[in-house]
Amino acid sequence: MTTIAFIAPDGTRYDIDAPNNSSAMENAIRHDVPGIDADCGGSCACATCHVYVDSAYVSRLAAPEAMEEDMLDFALDVRPESRLSCQIRIRPDLEGLVLRVPERQA
Template sequence: MAKITYITFDGTVYDIEARNGTTVMENAVRNAVPGIEAECGGACACATCHVYVDEAWVERTGEPQPMEEDMLDFASDVQPNSRLSCQIRVSDALDGLVVRIPASQG
């Protein structure tokens, strides 16, 4: 289990206990975190689960794969630390992960 902190565009904080092997997106949807729509259900076929990974966690979450990079082209306000939360798998190494949800998804 890992604790993930989601911060919405208005500063509301959601601390979620996430099972290993699930995705950051799945846990947001399961816990009704606003701003994570996940219209494609986690198939990396939309950009409605776009998040900003806190700078301290960028290395541990890794770089986007080419398919994810292509889908990020459809997201608003993309930054160097942008990721699709459906592509970040939860593990013990991500215990304490902090992600922010863009205002454009609020």
């Protein structure tokens, strides 16, 4: 297990013990994090699991693949640290990962 956190737009923090190799999105859904709807179920076919990755962790993630970049075009308020949480696989070196839910998504 790896501890990650989602920060909702209202500032509520959701600390989650996430199984390794699961996606951040799966854990958000399992813990009812508001604003993470995951309409496509994690198949990278929508942008309803858009998050901002804390700057301390951006470099620890692989660059988004073309499909994810295409889907981010449909997200609101995209920033350089934007990612789709369905594409973030949990692993031990991401301990303490913080993901913020965009305000306009909630």
